Amino acid sequence: MKKRLTLTAKALLSLTLMAAFIIVFTCLGISFSFYLDMKEDYRRTAFSYTRTAADFINGDTIKKYYETGEKDDYYYTILDFLCSARKESNLKYYYVFIPFENDVVYIWDADNTENACDLGYHEPYLENGKKTAEGAFKKDPKEELTINRDAVYGFIASACSPVFDSSGEPVALVAVDMAMEGWIESLVMFISLEILNVLLVIIVSMVVLYFIMRRSVIRPIEVINAAAKDMVSALDSEEKTSIEIHTRDELEELAGSFNQMNDELRDYLIRLAAVTAEKERIGAELNVATQIQAAMLPSVFPPFPDRKEFDIYATMTPAKEVGGDFYDFFLIDDDHLAMLIADVSGKGVPAALFMVIAKTIIKNHAQLGEISPAKILMSANEQLCEGNQAELFVTVWLAVIELSTGKGKAANAGHEHPALCRRDGKFELIEYRHSPAVATMDGIRFKEHDFELYPGDKLFVYTDGVAEATDAHDCLYGTERMIDALNKDPAAGPAEMLSAVKASVDEFVGDAPQFDDLTMLGMVYYGPAK
Amino acid sequence: MTINKTLNENKLTVGIGGRLDTVTAPELEKELNDSLEGITDLVLDISELDYISSAGLRVLLSAQKTMNKQGSMTVTGANEAIMEIFDVTGFVDLLNIQ
Structure with a gap:
């Protein structure tokens, strides 16, 4: 696996993202609340100026000034008062006017420059000006700050308060415009300070958090990872390795499970080693057993080099290390040849043990001089039935042939049909x-029956391992294929016959495993010795 | 291999299907050993059986020997191929095949 980001990098990245998120939202929140506070502050200041002036001015004089346009002492007293207040408090504009339907008329304007609007000066409403004026020109006005951004007057906050006459009716409005430029600067200043502050706190807490994470998460995981990587090589060492993690959480649990797994694996390996050793021992013994069994069957060919009457060949291929099939051939006396092929029920060690007994008993009975196959089998049957607890049995084909005449007797105890080829x-x-x-x-x-071989006749006997050899599709080899293989080469001797059948079976079976022992015996009769 | 057992008082009918070979024979042997106690009439229905090897024949023989002591055993439903195996191996003389 290619590691794209280490756990450390991931932790740092997520902490950074979290910090950015926090900064953005705190700044937005704090700035908004700062804006509201500033606005309220401006509103209070502005309205305190307008209310003070509105209370101070005698409303009954307004009408006269508007109608006559004459300025008297009182007019100048008020103007001075407004001028000094404006100057002291650094207000942008400070004036008194009468709102009309389409415009406003100035009464006082606290401005010492020539741009001042004189008494009776008409001026159209600014944007939102009329609405603000109408809202304020009431007995019980709402005190709302209007913030305007105007090309001529700049960024200003305006407030209006009504001046009442002696009958309590509003006759004019006192207005104050305060410059807002400074407000933006302080906002920017405030936000910068705020960001710096939050940044500092976050960096400190990130560093702390990172070290905590490193100690309680990343480090333990690295330890477990390293232990897992070394686990297999560590298993070979005598010393038990275990990892120590004390985080009192799932990681400590994981380390515990890991240690437990390590221990169990170690125990398992020890058991496995014992079992493997045992298997090897059994394997070695079976190997010896295979050799003993193979040595029990005549395996030197030609077995009777000085006998010209016949040629004989046989093979046994066990499916397991030891098998239950066997063949045998021997001279009972100078003129009688015994041939047998047999198959013990089942396979493996039980079958092999039974095979050893069966083979020995049959051969012993024959070598006592008995030339009747039926009688040989009968005696063998009696002996084998004694104490046959496993209830194994053996199919046997046994023939005894008189070499001087070619006449013989055969008995078939449940064995496969022999194949015969006349010259x-x-x-x-x-x-x-x-x-x-x-x-x-x-x-x-x-039962036994007589038969006669003529010079050139060939005989082939086999066990069910041949006829019932199975391919990958569970198809049986069958005797027809076997007969075809035998007939392929009419001049074949016993050894060639057997290898032809073996080759044919191998080709048929392909890669499928061998299920049963495969045993064959072939014989050619050449006629009496001359 | 499949094994179906039907018990009717002292009569046990065992249906055997599939392949009865070296691999499956021990299973049948164990089944029969466990259930033959007190049985006087054992019927082996092998109509579903496709193949029998010498290891399988051994189990049938073993059951036959047990049943010889305590009652009788019958084998029914052998198909042509299995009948031929019984014939060749001489089991037709040992078992009561119907």
Whole structure:
């Protein structure tokens, strides 16, 4: 995995984003509240000027001044008062006027310059001016500050208060305009200070927060990460490794789980090592067993180099290390050859043990000079049935042939049909009713039948591992394919016959695993010795 | 492999389906060993059975031997292929096949 951002960078980034967010919102909030405060402050100041002047001026004189346009002493007293107040308080404009429908008429204007509007001067309303004047020109006026931004007069805050005559009716308005320029400067100043302040607090808290996070989150995770990376190599060392984290939270729990996993893995590996050693030991013993079993079967070919009457060849390929199939051939006396092929039910060690007993018993009975296959099997059956707790049984095909004549007897105890090929003919299965398998029941009387081989005849016997070899699609190899393989080369000797069938089975089975032992025996009769 | 058991007093009918080979035979052997106590009439219905290996035959033989002591055993429904295996192995003489 490519790490795009380390945990530290992520923590810093999110802290920074959080700080920016806080700064923006605090500034907005504080500025707004500052604006409201300033506005209220201006409103109070402005209205205190207008109310003071409105109370001070005698309203009954207004009408006279407007109508005559004559200025008397009282007029100048008021003008002086307004002028000095304006000067003292640094007001932009300070004046008294009468609001009319379309314009205003000045009474006093506290301005010493020549721009001053004299008594009786008419001036049109400014933007919002009329509305403000109408709002204020009442017995009980609302005191609302009007803020205007005007090209001539600049950024100003205006307030108006009515002057009442002796009958209590409003006759004029006292107005004050205060410059707002300074207000913006102080706002900017205030916000800058505010940002600086918040920034400072946030940077300090970010640093603190970062170190706390580093200690309680990032560091422990790095420790666990490093331990996880080294875990497998650490498992080989004698010393138990564990990680120490004391954060009293999920991370400590995680470290605990990690330690537990580490311990369990260690125990598991120790058990696994024991099991593996045991398996290796069993494997080694099975290997020896395989060799013993292989050595029990005649495996030197040709087995009787000085006998010219026949040629014989056999193979056994177990599905597991040891198998239950076996073959055997031996001379009972100078003129009688015994051949047998057998298959113990089941596979593996139990079958192999039974096979050893069965093979030994059958051979012993035959070598006592008995040349009747049925009688040999009968005696073997009696012995094998004794104490056969596992109730295994063995299918046997046993034939004894008189080499001087080619005549023989065969018994088939539940085994596969043998295949016979007469000289210049083709292989065919010889089918006949079989006896039950050996060791199935006490006192079985096995059937035997006579046969005769002529010079050039070939015989092939096999176990069900051949006929029931299975490919990946669970299809059986079957005896037809086997017969075809045998017939491929009419001149084949026993060894060639067997390798042809083996090759054909291997090709059919492909990659599917071998299920059953695969055993074959082939024999060619050449006729009596000359 | 599938095993269906139906018990009717002392009569046990066991339906066996699929493949009865080295891998599945021990399972059937255990099932039969566990349930043959007190049974006098055992019927093995193998009409659904596709294949039987020598290990499977061993289990049938073992059951037959047990039942010889306490009652009788019948095998029913063998298909052609399995009947041929019984024939070739000589089991037709050992089992009561119907």
